[in-house]
Amino acid sequence: MSLAQFFSRPAVIVARELIGAEFRVNGVGGVIVETEAYEPDDPASHSYGGPRVRNRAMFGPPAHAYVYRSYGIHWCMNAVCLPGSAVLIRALEPRWDMARMELRRGATRPRLLCSGPGRLCQALGIDGTMDALHLGRAPFVLVPAATPPRLVAGPRIGISRATEKPWRFGLAGSTFVSSRFPLDVT
Numbered sequence: 001m002s003l004a005q006f007f008s009r010p011a012v013i014v015a016r017e018l019i020g021a022e023f024r025v026n027g028v029g030g031v032i033v034e035t036e037a038y039e040p041d042d043p044a045s046h047s048y049g050g051p052r053v054r055n056r057a058m059f060g061p062p063a064h065a066y067v068y069r070s071y072g073i074h075w076c077m078n079a080v081c082l083p084g085s086a087v088l089i090r091a092l093e094p095r096w097d098m099a100r101m102e103l104r105r106g107a108t109r110p111r112l113l114c115s116g117p118g119r120l121c122q123a124l125g126i127d128g129t130m131d132a133l134h135l136g137r138a139p140f141v142l143v144p145a146a147t148p149p150r151l152v153a154g155p156r157i158g159i160s161r162a163t164e165k166p167w168r169f170g171l172a173g174s175t176f177v178s179s180r181f182p183l184d185v186t
Contacts, residue, residue, distance in 0.1 A: 003136040006144060007062035011037040011085035016153075016169050018079065018087055020145030025124040028100050029141070030114060033174040034091035037167040040084030057132040059083050065140070067121075067131040074118025077126050079135055079142075090168070091115045093176040094123070116178040152181040 007014055015037035023029045057066040058080055066078040066086050078086035092114035094101055101113045101123035114120040121127070135142045150172035155165065170177045 003063045003142065004061070007079060007081050007135075009081060011039050011081040011087050012167055014079065014081045015087040015167065016151060017144060017148070018089070019151055019169055019171050020147075020149040022095075022141070022143040023089065023092060024096055024141040025126055025130075026139045028097040028124050030092035030095040030176075031171075032089060032091075033093050033171040034089075034115075034177045035169050036088040036090055037169075038078070038086050038088065040082075042165070058086050060132060063135050065126075065130050065133050065135060067126060067128055069128070070118060075121035075127050076117040077121055077130070088117055089120060090117050091170075091174075091176055091178045092120055092124075093171075093174060100125075111176055115176055119178075154181045 006017070015035040018032050018035050021032045023032050054068060055066070057064055058078070060080060060083075062080055062082065064080045066080050068076055068078075070076045076088060078088045080086050094110055094113045098110065098113065102108050104125060105113055105119065105123050107113060112119065113123045130139070133140065152170045152172050153166045154168050154170075168181075170181050
């Protein structure tokens with residue numbers, strides 16, 4: 001399956017299947033351990049209400065980055081799926097070029113390097129210049145997991161609408177997720 005085909009599906013499916021994928025930006029990265037799905041009819045999604053300048057990438061082709069500032073402070077990165085849907089990359093288990101991550105973050109504890117979307121973007125050097133770039137081309141490398149890992153699921157966090165949707169997914173047992181999950185295993 002090509003990367004475009006992988007992302008040309010509902011965000012909830014893609015969010016689950018991104019767990020365990022290798023993700024690097026200019027050689028710096030790790031394994032995706034936490035994601036959140038956002039669909040077009042979802043009141044918590046940036047695409048809710050239609051296209052605007054800020055969310056333009058969400059309505060573009062699949063397999064592209066949607067990068068935005070959260071609260072005017074932190075960069076966050078999503079992978080665009082079907083039009084108006086995307087998957088927020090919430091956390092990585094750092095693996096490649098941890099020295100550069102530590103320098104960017106000013107942190108040395110591996111767990112604190114990429115646990116949370118803002119930390120992840122800072123550690124990997126993701127910023128607004130990467131908005132709408134293809135995830136299969138430099139500076140990105142994205143390799144889906146060869147075999148499906150064991151997952152946990154729970155409600156999304158850090159939002160105020162549609163909080164009941166169990167569209168946050170994580171790698172079961174990972175200590176690198178941004179927040180603990182309920183005990184159910186999917």
